[in-house]
Amino acid sequence: MPRGCSRGPAAGDGRLRLARLALVLLGWVSSSSPTSLASSSSSSSAPFLASAASAQPPLPDQCPALCECSEAARTVKCVNRNLTEVPTDLPPYVRNLFLTGNQLAVLPAGAFARRPPLAELAALNLSGSRLDEVRAGAFEHLPSLRQLDLSHNPLAYLSPFAFSGSNASISAPSPLVELILNHIVPPDDKRQNRSFEGMVAAALVAGRALQGLHRLELASNHFLYLPRDVLAQLPSLGHLDLSNNSLVSLTYVSFRNLTHLESLHLEDNALKVLHNGTLAELQGLPHVKVFLDNNPWVCDCHMADMVTWLKQTEVVQGKDRLTCAFPEKMRNRVLLELNSADLDCDPILPPSLQTSYVFLGIVLALIGAIFLLVLYLNRKGIKKWMHNIRDACRDHMEGYHYRYEINADPRLTNLSSNSDV
Numbered sequence: 424m425p426r427g428c429s430r431g432p433a434a435g436d437g438r439l440r441l442a443r444l445a446l447v448l449l450g451w452v453s454s455s456s457p458t459s460l461a462s463s464s465s466s467s468s469a470p471f472l473a474s475a476a477s478a479q480p481p482l483p484d485q486c487p488a489l490c491e492c493s494e495a496a497r498t499v500k501c502v503n504r505n506l507t508e509v510p511t512d513l514p515p516y517v518r519n520l521f522l523t524g525n526q527l528a529v530l531p532a533g534a535f536a537r538r539p540p541l542a543e544l545a546a547l548n549l550s551g552s553r554l555d556e557v558r559a560g561a562f563e564h565l566p567s568l569r570q571l572d573l574s575h576n577p578l579a580y581l582s583p584f585a586f587s588g589s590n591a592s593i594s595a596p597s598p599l600v601e602l603i604l605n606h607i608v609p610p611d612d613k614r615q616n617r618s619f620e621g622m623v624a625a626a627l628v629a630g631r632a633l634q635g636l637h638r639l640e641l642a643s644n645h646f647l648y649l650p651r652d653v654l655a656q657l658p659s660l661g662h663l664d665l666s667n668n669s670l671v672s673l674t675y676v677s678f679r680n681l682t683h684l685e686s687l688h689l690e691d692n693a694l695k696v697l698h699n700g701t702l703a704e705l706q707g708l709p710h711v712k713v714f715l716d717n718n719p720w721v722c723d724c725h726m727a728d729m730v731t732w733l734k735q736t737e738v739v740q741g742k743d744r745l746t747c748a749f750p751e752k753m754r755n756r757v758l759l760e761l762n763s764a765d766l767d768c769d770p771i772l773p774p775s776l777q778t779s780y781v782f783l784g785i786v787l788a789l790i791g792a793i794f795l796l797v798l799y800l801n802r803k804g805i806k807k808w809m810h811n812i813r814d815a816c817r818d819h820m821e822g823y824h825y826r827y828e829i830n831a832d833p834r835l836t837n838l839s840s841n842s843d844v
C-alpha cells in the first residue's frame with residue numbers, strides 16, 4: 424500500500440492520519456446502520472474484520488484492478504492474472520466470482536469477509552490458482568455461498584474448519600450445496616505426514632456444517648480409501664463423484680443413509696469386487712445410478728454374488744461394459760456373461776495345470792516308495808558296506824592321530840633336530 428509514504432513532514436502526516444481515522448469511523452458507522460440488513464448479522468466478527476477490510480466500502484460501480492465486472496450479470500472475473508491475494512474491493516453486487524488461474528498460495532481466515540459482507544456471492548470458482556493452504560474460516564461471512572470450486576489446487580494443508588467457520592462448535596450450518604474438490608491432491612513431496620484422505624474427511628465432517636451439501640466431487644485425488652464416517656455426516660448428498668481415485672474396496676463404507684443419492688461415480692478406481700453388504704445397500708437406495716467402468720474386477724469365486732446381482736439390478740449404468748481384469752485366463756471376459764462354473768478360487772493355477780501337478784505328485788511318491796523297497800531288500804549288503812566304510816575311516820583317523828602327536832611333542836621335535844647335529 425503506497426498510502427502516505429511519499430508525503431512531507433511528520434506533523435502533516437499525523438494530521439492526515441487523524442483525518443483518515445475519522446473517515447474510517449464514519450464509514451463504519453454508516454455501514455452498520457440499520458439500512459444495511461446483512462451487515463448487522465456479522466457485527467460479532469468486528470475484531471477479525473479489522474485486519475481483512477482495510478479498504479473503504481467499495482462504490483457500486485467499482486471494479487478491482489485486473490478484473491472484469493458486469494453488474495448486469497452480477498459477475499466478476501479475475502482470470503489468469505497471477506493475483507497473489509483476493510482483491511479487497513470486490514463490488515457488493517457480485518454473485519459469481521471467478522478467481523481461476525492465479526497464484527493465491529494461501530487463503531487466510533475471512534479471505535472474503537467484507538464490510539458490508541458479500542451477501543449475494545453464490546458461486547465462487549478458485550480452480551487452478553496454486554492454492555496450497557486453505558485456513559480455518561476461509562469462507563466465513565459469505566451467507567449465500569452455494570457453489571465452491573477448489574479443483575486443481577495442490578492442497579497440502581486444508582484446515583478441518585475450512586468450510587465450517589473457525590469455531591466449529593458455534594458456527595452455523597454452511598450454506599454450501601455444491602463442493603467441487605477434483606484433483607486437489609498435492610505432489611508426494613509436499614504431503615503432510617497424515618493421510619490426505621483423513622485431512623479432506625476432517626474438513627467435510629467438522630461441526631456437521633455440510634448437512635445441506637447436495638453435490639460433492641472428489642475425483643482424481645489418489646484416494647486409497649474413503650474414510651468411514653464421511654458419508655454419515657453428509658445426509659443430503661445427491662451426487663457423489665469418486666472417479667479416477669485408487670479405491671480398492673468399499674467394504675467399510677456405508678451408503679445406507681444416503682437416501683437422496685442419484686449418482687455415484689466410481690469409474691477408474693482399483694475396485695476388485697463388491698460384496699453382499701455393499702450390493703444390498705446400493706440396491707436399497709431409491710434413485711441411485713452407479714458407474715463402475717474401468718475397475719480391475721477379479722473374477723474368482725468371490726465375484727459370484729456380484730455377478731448374480733448385476734444380472735438382476737437396474738442400478739448400474741452400462742453394466743454390460745464391465746469386464747474381468749484378473750485372473751489371466753478370465754481377462755476381458757464380460758461380467759454379465761459369466762456363470763458360477765467360471766468363477767473358481769484358484770488364482771495361481773488353472774484347473775488343467777492343477778491336475779497335472781497332482782499326477783506329478785503321485786509319480787514322485789511311487790518313485791520314493793520303490794527306492795525305500797530296494798533299500799530294504801538290500802539291507803544286509805548295505806550293513807556290510809557300512810562296516811567297511813567305518814573300518815576304513817578308523818584306520819585313517821588313527822594314522823592321523825599318530826602323526827599329529829609326534830609333531831606336537833616338543834621333546835620329540837628337539838630330539839629329531841638334535842640328532843642331526
Ligand SMILES: *[C@@H]1O[C@H](CO)[C@@H](O)[C@H](O)[C@H]1NC(C)=O
Pocket residue numbers: 503504505
Ligand atoms: C503469469 O505468470 C506467467 C509465468 O509465471 C506468465 O507467463 C504470464 O504471462 C503471467 N500472466 C500475467 C497476466 O501476468
Ligand SMILES: *[C@@H]1O[C@H](CO)[C@@H](O)[C@H](O)[C@H]1NC(C)=O
Pocket residue numbers: 523548549550570572603
Ligand atoms: C471453474 O473454472 C474452471 C476453469 O475455468 C472451469 O473448468 C470449471 O468448470 C469452473 N467450475 C464451475 C463449477 O463452473
Ligand SMILES: *[C@@H]1O[C@H](CO)[C@@H](O)[C@H](O)[C@H]1NC(C)=O
Pocket residue numbers: 589590591592593
Ligand atoms: C468456540 O466457542 C466456544 C463458545 O464460545 C468456546 O468455548 C471455545 O473455546 C471456542 N473454541 C475455539 C477453538 O475458539
Ligand SMILES: *[C@@H]1O[C@H](CO)[C@@H](O)[C@H](O)[C@H]1NC(C)=O
Pocket residue numbers: 615616
Ligand atoms: C514427517 O515425519 C518425518 C519423520 O518421520 C519428520 O522428519 C518430518 O518433520 C515430518 N513432517 C511433518 C510435516 O510433520
Ligand SMILES: *[C@@H]1O[C@H](CO)[C@@H](O)[C@H](O)[C@H]1NC(C)=O
Pocket residue numbers: 606608643644645667
Ligand atoms: C486421473 O488422476 C490423475 C492424477 O490424480 C490425473 O493426472 C489424470 O489427469 C486424471 N485423469 C482424468 C481422466 O481426469
Ligand SMILES: *[C@@H]1O[C@H](CO)[C@@H](O)[C@H](O)[C@H]1NC(C)=O
Pocket residue numbers: 655677679680
Ligand atoms: C443411519 O441413520 C440411522 C437413523 O438416522 C442411524 O441410527 C444410523 O447410525 C445411520 N447409519 C449410518 C451408517 O450412518
Ligand SMILES: *[C@@H]1O[C@H](CO)[C@@H](O)[C@H](O)[C@H]1NC(C)=O
Pocket residue numbers: 699728
Ligand atoms: C450373498 O447373498 C446371497 C443372496 O442373498 C447369498 O446366497 C450368498 O450366500 C451371500 N454371500 C455371502 C458371501 O454371504
